Amino acid sequence: MTDLSERSEATGRGRDADGTGDRIQLRGLRAVGTHGVLPEEKNRAQPFEIDLDLDVDLTRAGRSDVLSDTVDYAGVAAIAAGIVSGPPSYQLLEALAGAVARATLASDPRIAAVTVSLRKLQPPLAADIATVGVRITRRQ
Numbered sequence: 001m002t003d004l005s006e007r008s009e010a011t012g013r014g015r016d017a018d019g020t021g022d023r024i025q026l027r028g029l030r031a032v033g034t035h036g037v038l039p040e041e042k043n044r045a046q047p048f049e050i051d052l053d054l055d056v057d058l059t060r061a062g063r064s065d066v067l068s069d070t071v072d073y074a075g076v077a078a079i080a081a082g083i084v085s086g087p088p089s090y091q092l093l094e095a096l097a098g099a100v101a102r103a104t105l106a107s108d109p110r111i112a113a114v115t116v117s118l119r120k121l122q123p124p125l126a127a128d129i130a131t132v133g134v135r136i137t138r139r140q
Helices: 004-011 039-043 059-064 073-085 093-107
Strands: 023-033 046-055 113-120 132-139
Touching: 023 073, 046 073, 046 093, 073 093, 093 113, 093 132
Parallel strands: none
Antiparallel strands: 023 046, 046 113, 113 132
């Protein structure tokens, strides 16, 4: 019986230990933006935090050690931060996360799917709460 890495090399599809596939992870990306329903959210920028999971076959890059054989996560981070920081302004976190997901998928055809976790770090709620957020997954 072959081990997991040998099977991945043979099929050309890398798999994580949980069997879900290769993944590039970006954690704790922070950007400031003016998104929300309340008027003060549209007039005063607030911090957001983004985590991205990119489902990408990393077999080739793992063998070659060449940047062009994988997704450049610096570029993906810049895209996500730019959407949160720049216009347009979204009322809902769901819409903002959707825009990040669409732009991420459009940035590189090798990204089979993306999971976007988006948190508002200073939500304007009367409750004592650290963050509010959404998590969405979109596929090519």
